[in-house]
Amino acid sequence: MQAGVDHHAIVKSLVWKDETATQLFAAALSAQAALRNCYIELHGELGAGKTTLVRHLLQALGVTGRVKSPTYSLLEPYQLTHTPSSPTPLQIWHFDFYRFNDPREWEDAGFRDIFASVGLKLAEWPDKAAAFVPRADLVLRIEVQPDNARQVQLVAQTPIGAELLAAISA
Template structure:
Protein backbone atom coordinates (compact mmCIF):
# COMPACT_ATOMS: atom_id res chain seq x y z
CA UNK A 1 0.00 0.00 0.00
CA UNK A 2 1.29 3.48 -0.78
CA UNK A 3 0.13 6.91 0.22
CA UNK A 4 1.40 10.04 -1.53
CA UNK A 5 3.82 7.77 -3.43
CA UNK A 6 5.44 6.73 -0.14
CA UNK A 7 5.14 3.24 1.30
CA UNK A 8 3.13 2.89 4.45
CA UNK A 9 5.60 2.57 7.34
CA UNK A 10 4.76 0.49 10.41
CA UNK A 11 7.06 0.19 13.44
CA UNK A 12 6.59 -1.25 16.87
CA UNK A 13 8.39 0.16 19.91
CA UNK A 14 8.22 -0.37 23.65
CA UNK A 15 7.80 2.24 26.34
CA UNK A 16 9.01 0.51 29.50
CA UNK A 17 7.90 3.40 31.70
CA UNK A 18 6.82 7.02 31.60
CA UNK A 19 10.43 8.14 31.14
CA UNK A 20 10.51 6.24 27.83
CA UNK A 21 7.22 7.89 26.83
CA UNK A 22 8.71 11.29 27.60
CA UNK A 23 11.89 10.52 25.63
CA UNK A 24 9.87 9.47 22.57
CA UNK A 25 7.76 12.65 22.84
CA UNK A 26 10.91 14.80 22.99
CA UNK A 27 12.33 13.09 19.91
CA UNK A 28 9.07 13.57 18.01
CA UNK A 29 8.94 17.24 19.06
CA UNK A 30 12.33 17.81 17.42
CA UNK A 31 11.15 16.70 13.96
CA UNK A 32 10.57 19.55 11.48
CA UNK A 33 7.25 18.17 10.23
CA UNK A 34 5.68 18.12 13.72
CA UNK A 35 4.47 21.70 13.23
CA UNK A 36 1.90 20.74 10.63
CA UNK A 37 1.12 17.12 11.47
CA UNK A 38 -2.01 15.28 12.40
CA UNK A 39 -1.37 12.52 14.91
CA UNK A 40 -4.03 10.07 15.99
CA UNK A 41 -3.73 8.18 19.27
CA UNK A 42 -5.64 4.99 19.87
CA UNK A 43 -5.76 2.70 22.85
CA UNK A 44 -7.95 1.68 25.75
CA UNK A 45 -8.79 3.98 28.65
CA UNK A 46 -5.64 4.41 30.72
CA UNK A 47 -3.30 3.36 27.90
CA UNK A 48 -1.32 6.60 28.11
CA UNK A 49 -2.64 8.71 25.24
CA UNK A 50 -3.05 11.88 27.28
CA UNK A 51 0.21 11.26 29.14
CA UNK A 52 2.04 11.09 25.80
CA UNK A 53 0.33 14.29 24.61
CA UNK A 54 1.32 16.11 27.80
CA UNK A 55 4.96 15.13 27.31
CA UNK A 56 4.85 16.16 23.64
CA UNK A 57 3.28 19.55 24.42
CA UNK A 58 5.83 20.21 27.18
CA UNK A 59 8.63 19.31 24.75
CA UNK A 60 7.17 21.80 22.26
CA UNK A 61 7.22 24.55 24.89
CA UNK A 62 3.67 24.60 26.27
CA UNK A 63 3.83 26.07 29.77
CA UNK A 64 1.54 25.44 32.71
CA UNK A 65 -1.11 22.81 33.25
CA UNK A 66 -2.09 20.71 30.25
CA UNK A 67 -5.68 19.59 30.63
CA UNK A 68 -7.33 16.58 29.10
CA UNK A 69 -9.97 17.73 26.61
CA UNK A 70 -12.34 14.88 27.53
CA UNK A 71 -15.15 17.27 28.48
CA UNK A 72 -14.19 20.31 26.39
CA UNK A 73 -13.50 18.12 23.30
CA UNK A 74 -10.64 20.41 22.22
CA UNK A 75 -7.89 22.33 24.02
CA UNK A 76 -6.02 24.87 21.88
CA UNK A 77 -2.43 25.98 22.49
CA UNK A 78 -0.07 28.43 20.80
CA UNK A 79 3.68 28.40 21.37
CA UNK A 80 6.60 30.32 19.93
CA UNK A 81 8.97 27.68 18.64
CA UNK A 82 12.64 28.65 18.27
CA UNK A 83 13.76 28.14 14.69
CA UNK A 84 10.20 28.10 13.36
CA UNK A 85 10.04 31.89 13.24
CA UNK A 86 6.35 32.00 14.10
CA UNK A 87 3.74 30.73 16.48
CA UNK A 88 2.87 27.06 16.38
CA UNK A 89 -0.85 26.41 16.79
CA UNK A 90 -1.70 23.12 18.46
CA UNK A 91 -5.08 21.51 19.01
CA UNK A 92 -5.56 18.55 21.33
CA UNK A 93 -8.84 16.75 20.60
CA UNK A 94 -10.56 14.03 22.58
CA UNK A 95 -13.64 12.57 20.90
CA UNK A 96 -14.34 10.00 23.64
CA UNK A 97 -17.71 11.54 24.51
CA UNK A 98 -18.99 11.62 20.93
CA UNK A 99 -22.04 9.40 20.54
CA UNK A 100 -22.31 9.89 16.78
CA UNK A 101 -19.58 10.74 14.23
CA UNK A 102 -21.78 13.57 12.90
CA UNK A 103 -20.99 15.48 16.09
CA UNK A 104 -17.56 16.22 14.57
CA UNK A 105 -19.18 17.99 11.62
CA UNK A 106 -21.70 19.79 13.84
CA UNK A 107 -18.88 21.04 16.09
CA UNK A 108 -17.32 22.91 13.16
CA UNK A 109 -13.89 21.30 13.33
CA UNK A 110 -13.40 21.19 9.55
CA UNK A 111 -11.71 24.62 9.51
CA UNK A 112 -9.28 23.68 12.29
CA UNK A 113 -8.24 20.49 10.51
CA UNK A 114 -7.73 22.44 7.27
CA UNK A 115 -5.53 25.06 8.94
CA UNK A 116 -1.77 24.87 9.61
CA UNK A 117 -0.65 23.52 12.96
CA UNK A 118 -0.38 20.35 14.98
CA UNK A 119 -3.53 18.31 15.59
CA UNK A 120 -3.46 15.57 18.24
CA UNK A 121 -6.53 13.35 18.26
CA UNK A 122 -7.56 10.91 20.96
CA UNK A 123 -10.40 8.47 20.18
CA UNK A 124 -10.37 9.25 16.43
CA UNK A 125 -12.70 6.33 15.70
CA UNK A 126 -15.52 8.26 17.42
CA UNK A 127 -15.35 10.88 14.62
CA UNK A 128 -15.74 8.20 11.96
CA UNK A 129 -14.90 9.07 8.38
CA UNK A 130 -15.02 12.82 9.02
CA UNK A 131 -11.35 13.09 9.98
CA UNK A 132 -8.68 13.53 7.32
CA UNK A 133 -6.05 10.80 7.03
CA UNK A 134 -3.53 11.14 9.85
CA UNK A 135 0.14 11.61 9.15
CA UNK A 136 0.93 9.29 12.05
CA UNK A 137 -1.08 6.85 14.13
CA UNK A 138 0.14 5.74 17.57
CA UNK A 139 -1.69 2.63 18.76
CA UNK A 140 -0.83 2.21 22.44
CA UNK A 141 -1.32 -1.12 24.19
CA UNK A 142 -0.79 -1.69 27.91
CA UNK A 143 1.62 -4.55 28.62
CA UNK A 144 2.06 -4.20 32.36
CA UNK A 145 1.84 -1.64 35.12
CA UNK A 146 3.92 0.93 33.22
CA UNK A 147 5.03 -0.91 30.08
CA UNK A 148 3.42 -0.12 26.73
CA UNK A 149 3.77 -1.49 23.22
CA UNK A 150 3.27 1.24 20.64
CA UNK A 151 2.58 0.52 17.00
CA UNK A 152 3.50 3.54 14.87
CA UNK A 153 1.94 3.82 11.43
CA UNK A 154 3.01 6.58 9.03
CA UNK A 155 0.32 7.27 6.43
CA UNK A 156 2.00 10.22 4.67
CA UNK A 157 5.41 11.61 3.80
CA UNK A 158 5.17 13.84 6.88
CA UNK A 159 4.41 10.81 9.02
CA UNK A 160 7.38 9.00 7.52
CA UNK A 161 9.61 11.96 8.39
CA UNK A 162 8.28 11.92 11.96
CA UNK A 163 9.46 8.32 12.27
CA UNK A 164 12.87 8.90 10.66
Protein backbone atom coordinates in the same frame (compact mmCIF):
# COMPACT_ATOMS: atom_id res chain seq x y z
CA MET B 1 0.96 -8.53 9.22
CA GLN B 2 -1.93 -6.50 10.54
CA ALA B 3 -5.20 -6.16 8.67
CA GLY B 4 -6.04 -2.67 7.53
CA VAL B 5 -2.50 -1.37 7.40
CA ASP B 6 -1.74 0.40 4.13
CA HIS B 7 0.51 -1.70 1.94
CA HIS B 8 2.87 1.25 1.53
CA ALA B 9 2.74 2.31 5.14
CA ILE B 10 5.93 2.49 7.15
CA VAL B 11 5.63 0.78 10.51
CA LYS B 12 7.82 0.93 13.58
CA SER B 13 7.50 -0.62 17.01
CA LEU B 14 8.73 0.80 20.29
CA VAL B 15 8.53 -0.05 23.96
CA TRP B 16 8.17 2.71 26.53
CA LYS B 17 9.19 0.94 29.72
CA ASP B 18 8.03 3.81 31.92
CA GLU B 19 6.71 7.33 31.67
CA THR B 20 10.24 8.70 31.35
CA ALA B 21 10.56 6.72 28.12
CA THR B 22 7.32 8.30 26.91
CA GLN B 23 8.78 11.69 27.78
CA LEU B 24 12.01 10.99 25.86
CA PHE B 25 9.99 9.97 22.80
CA ALA B 26 7.92 13.16 23.09
CA ALA B 27 11.09 15.25 23.28
CA ALA B 28 12.48 13.62 20.12
CA LEU B 29 9.18 14.12 18.29
CA SER B 30 8.98 17.76 19.37
CA ALA B 31 12.20 18.53 17.47
CA GLN B 32 10.73 17.47 14.12
CA ALA B 33 9.88 20.26 11.67
CA ALA B 34 7.19 18.08 10.06
CA LEU B 35 5.24 18.30 13.30
CA ARG B 36 4.27 21.87 12.42
CA ASN B 37 1.58 20.74 10.03
CA CYS B 38 0.38 17.25 10.68
CA TYR B 39 -2.38 15.10 12.12
CA ILE B 40 -1.45 12.38 14.63
CA GLU B 41 -3.93 9.78 15.91
CA LEU B 42 -3.51 8.17 19.32
CA HIS B 43 -5.22 4.82 19.79
CA GLY B 44 -5.32 2.71 22.94
CA GLU B 45 -7.59 1.72 25.80
CA LEU B 46 -8.57 3.93 28.73
CA GLY B 47 -5.38 4.66 30.66
CA ALA B 48 -3.07 3.51 27.85
CA GLY B 49 -1.12 6.76 28.04
CA LYS B 50 -2.46 8.88 25.18
CA THR B 51 -2.94 12.08 27.20
CA THR B 52 0.37 11.43 28.96
CA LEU B 53 2.17 11.47 25.61
CA VAL B 54 0.38 14.63 24.49
CA ARG B 55 1.23 16.30 27.80
CA HIS B 56 4.94 15.52 27.43
CA LEU B 57 4.91 16.55 23.78
CA LEU B 58 3.26 19.90 24.49
CA GLN B 59 5.63 20.56 27.38
CA ALA B 60 8.61 19.71 25.15
CA LEU B 61 7.24 22.19 22.62
CA GLY B 62 7.08 24.89 25.28
CA VAL B 63 3.53 24.83 26.66
CA THR B 64 3.95 26.02 30.23
CA GLY B 65 0.40 25.90 31.60
CA ARG B 66 -1.57 22.83 32.59
CA VAL B 67 -2.27 20.33 29.82
CA LYS B 68 -5.82 19.21 30.53
CA SER B 69 -7.39 16.06 29.16
CA PRO B 70 -10.12 17.26 26.75
CA THR B 71 -12.42 14.37 27.62
CA TYR B 72 -15.41 16.61 28.31
CA SER B 73 -14.55 19.60 26.17
CA LEU B 74 -13.50 17.42 23.18
CA LEU B 75 -10.86 20.02 22.31
CA GLU B 76 -8.08 21.95 24.01
CA PRO B 77 -6.33 24.45 21.75
CA TYR B 78 -2.86 25.88 22.34
CA GLN B 79 -0.91 28.61 20.62
CA LEU B 80 2.84 28.90 20.91
CA THR B 81 4.65 32.01 19.74
CA HIS B 82 7.76 29.91 19.09
CA THR B 83 9.06 26.42 19.72
CA PRO B 84 12.54 25.00 20.41
CA SER B 85 12.92 24.15 16.72
CA SER B 86 11.38 27.27 15.18
CA PRO B 87 10.81 30.97 15.91
CA THR B 88 7.45 31.01 14.11
CA PRO B 89 4.08 30.55 15.87
CA LEU B 90 2.60 27.08 16.19
CA GLN B 91 -1.10 26.30 16.57
CA ILE B 92 -1.92 23.05 18.36
CA TRP B 93 -5.27 21.29 18.76
CA HIS B 94 -5.64 18.39 21.18
CA PHE B 95 -8.86 16.44 20.57
CA ASP B 96 -10.42 13.66 22.60
CA PHE B 97 -13.37 12.23 20.68
CA TYR B 98 -14.38 9.75 23.42
CA ARG B 99 -17.59 11.68 24.03
CA PHE B 100 -18.15 12.83 20.47
CA ASN B 101 -21.65 11.73 19.51
CA ASP B 102 -23.35 14.59 17.69
CA PRO B 103 -22.31 14.74 14.03
CA ARG B 104 -23.64 18.31 13.79
CA GLU B 105 -20.98 19.32 16.26
CA TRP B 106 -18.30 18.61 13.68
CA GLU B 107 -19.39 21.65 11.65
CA ASP B 108 -20.77 23.73 14.50
CA ALA B 109 -17.66 23.51 16.67
CA GLY B 110 -15.47 24.27 13.69
CA PHE B 111 -13.64 20.96 13.72
CA ARG B 112 -13.71 20.75 9.95
CA ASP B 113 -12.00 24.14 9.72
CA ILE B 114 -9.40 23.10 12.26
CA PHE B 115 -8.43 19.97 10.34
CA ALA B 116 -8.08 22.14 7.23
CA SER B 117 -5.77 24.54 9.08
CA VAL B 118 -2.01 24.54 9.34
CA GLY B 119 -0.83 23.29 12.70
CA LEU B 120 -0.43 20.25 14.90
CA LYS B 121 -3.60 18.21 15.37
CA LEU B 122 -3.58 15.41 17.94
CA ALA B 123 -6.57 13.15 18.52
CA GLU B 124 -7.42 10.55 21.15
CA TRP B 125 -10.24 8.12 20.33
CA PRO B 126 -10.35 9.11 16.62
CA ASP B 127 -12.45 5.99 15.92
CA LYS B 128 -15.38 7.77 17.59
CA ALA B 129 -15.26 10.37 14.80
CA ALA B 130 -14.03 8.07 12.05
CA ALA B 131 -16.53 9.41 9.51
CA PHE B 132 -15.15 12.93 9.89
CA VAL B 133 -11.43 12.89 10.61
CA PRO B 134 -9.06 12.99 7.64
CA ARG B 135 -6.40 10.38 6.98
CA ALA B 136 -3.82 10.72 9.74
CA ASP B 137 -0.20 11.36 8.88
CA LEU B 138 0.92 9.24 11.80
CA VAL B 139 -1.00 6.64 13.82
CA LEU B 140 0.16 5.53 17.26
CA ARG B 141 -1.31 2.45 18.93
CA ILE B 142 -0.42 2.19 22.60
CA GLU B 143 -0.88 -1.10 24.49
CA VAL B 144 -0.33 -1.67 28.19
CA GLN B 145 1.89 -4.71 28.79
CA PRO B 146 1.61 -7.04 31.81
CA ASP B 147 4.70 -5.37 33.32
CA ASN B 148 3.05 -1.95 32.82
CA ALA B 149 5.41 -0.98 29.98
CA ARG B 150 3.78 0.39 26.84
CA GLN B 151 4.11 -1.38 23.52
CA VAL B 152 3.72 1.21 20.77
CA GLN B 153 3.11 0.68 17.09
CA LEU B 154 3.69 3.69 14.84
CA VAL B 155 2.30 3.76 11.31
CA ALA B 156 3.12 6.49 8.81
CA GLN B 157 0.32 6.93 6.28
CA THR B 158 1.56 9.97 4.35
CA PRO B 159 4.92 11.48 3.33
CA ILE B 160 4.68 13.78 6.37
CA GLY B 161 4.18 10.78 8.62
CA ALA B 162 7.06 8.99 6.95
CA GLU B 163 9.28 12.01 7.59
CA LEU B 164 8.30 11.97 11.27
CA LEU B 165 8.88 8.23 11.55
CA ALA B 166 12.22 8.36 9.79
CA ALA B 167 13.53 10.55 12.59
CA ILE B 168 12.38 8.11 15.26
CA SER B 169 14.80 5.35 16.16
CA ALA B 170 13.06 2.03 16.67
